[in-house]
Amino acid sequence: MGLKVIASIGNSDNLMIDDYYGADFCVDHSSRNFVFEVLQKCRRGVDFVLDCGASNLETHINCCNYGYKVAIVDLGGEGGEKKSISINFFTLGIMQGEIKVINLRSKDFQYKASVIAGLKSDLWPAVLQKKVVPKTDFCFPVSEVRQALDRIKKNDCVGKITVRMDFEKSGGHHKMQ
Structure with a gap:
């Protein structure tokens, strides 16, 4: 779509994944210098932020350029946690x-159908x-769904974790190539 893409990752060991995913560069969002690093790469700041949850909203706003847009998908964030978030409306x-919150769970069928049509x-x-191309990191048999959830909680993956619904013993999980 012609955009310069910054991938935000939670583990500095994964900083080299940007080439695989097609991002222009990666920044570790757990770094104390996250805003500085983003502004070094995009001197004017970023124009658009897409995030799941709003726990990093203030940090994202600090990375933005004049006239920015932030889209937050699912206010619950990681683990469905609900917490209040404050922002400085003066800075806004x-x-x-512009900040837009997108929560499809509460939308009616017609709205969801329009989103699917757009996609x-x-x-x-x-x-x-x-x-x-979606990246699958690990694939678990349905009998090991607890291990899949544990891996998600540990944030020990790059890409998606899938669960095979074959309901057969398949010899355990495996790293995708």
């Missing part, structure tokens, strides 16, 4: 920023052309 006003027209052609 000066920077002419089908805007994103699906790139998936078919293999320009967008």
Whole structure:
């Protein structure tokens, strides 16, 4: 889509994954210098932030350029936690920023259908052309769903963790290549 992409990762061991995913560069969001590092790469700041949950909202705003947009998918964040978040509306006003919260769970069928139609027209052609390829890190049999959840909680993965629904003993989980 012609955008410069910054991948935010939670483990500095994974800083080299940007080439695999097509990101222009990665920044460890647990770093004390996250905002500085982002602004070093994008001197004006970023124009758009997409995040799951809003726990890092203030940090993301500090990385932004004038007229930015932030889209938050699912306010619950990691683990479905619900916590209040405060932001400085003065900064929001000066920077002419826009924050949008997207929560599909509470939307009706027609709205969800319109989202799917948009994905089908805007994103699906790139998936078919293999320009967008989801990365699966580990695959567990359904009998080991607890281990899959433990790996997610440890944040010990790069990409998605899937669960095979074959209901057969398959010899355990394996790292995807």
